[in-house]
Amino acid sequence: MLNPKPGEIWLVRFPFSDLTSTKVRPALVLATHRQDVIILGIFSKIPPATPEKTWVLIDDRRSYFTQTGLAKTSILRAEKIATAHQSTFQRPLGTIPNGLQSKITTALQQALNL
Numbered sequence: 001m002l003n004p005k006p007g008e009i010w011l012v013r014f015p016f017s018d019l020t021s022t023k024v025r026p027a028l029v030l031a032t033h034r035q036d037v038i039i040l041g042i043f044s045k046i047p048p049a050t051p052e053k054t055w056v057l058i059d060d061r062r063s064y065f066t067q068t069g070l071a072k073t074s075i076l077r078a079e080k081i082a083t084a085h086q087s088t089f090q091r092p093l094g095t096i097p098n099g100l101q102s103k104i105t106t107a108l109q110q111a112l113n114l
Helices: 098-111
Strands: 008-015 022-033 036-043 055-058 074-085 089-095
Touching: 008 036, 008 074, 022 074, 055 098, 074 098
Parallel strands: none
Antiparallel strands: 008 022, 008 089, 022 036, 036 074, 055 074
16 A cells, blocks of 8 residues: 655646646645645646746756656646545655755745735
8 A cells, every 4th residue: 555655756646726637747745644645736847937936946956856756847836735545646756855845835835825
């Protein structure tokens, strides 16, 4: 049985906002509650516009990048929060570097208006 843990990055069938479909993409595990897991979406398409306060850049030029298991520079979008059953998880990729954790916390606070 899969056992995702907070701070890990996994490939997950991530739901679209309108809940009509899913797409396999990387996601950061925030918390686990029995077989339900709260996750944040990670996206490789980086918009040319000014970054949002809820976005965290995961840069492939940084020394920590190999720890993530991602293929290329990506954006963690803290406003893309989902709860997913463990059965939607495909495989672990890596972990989020400690240096990014505070940025993710700040972005999540922005996304949730805390």
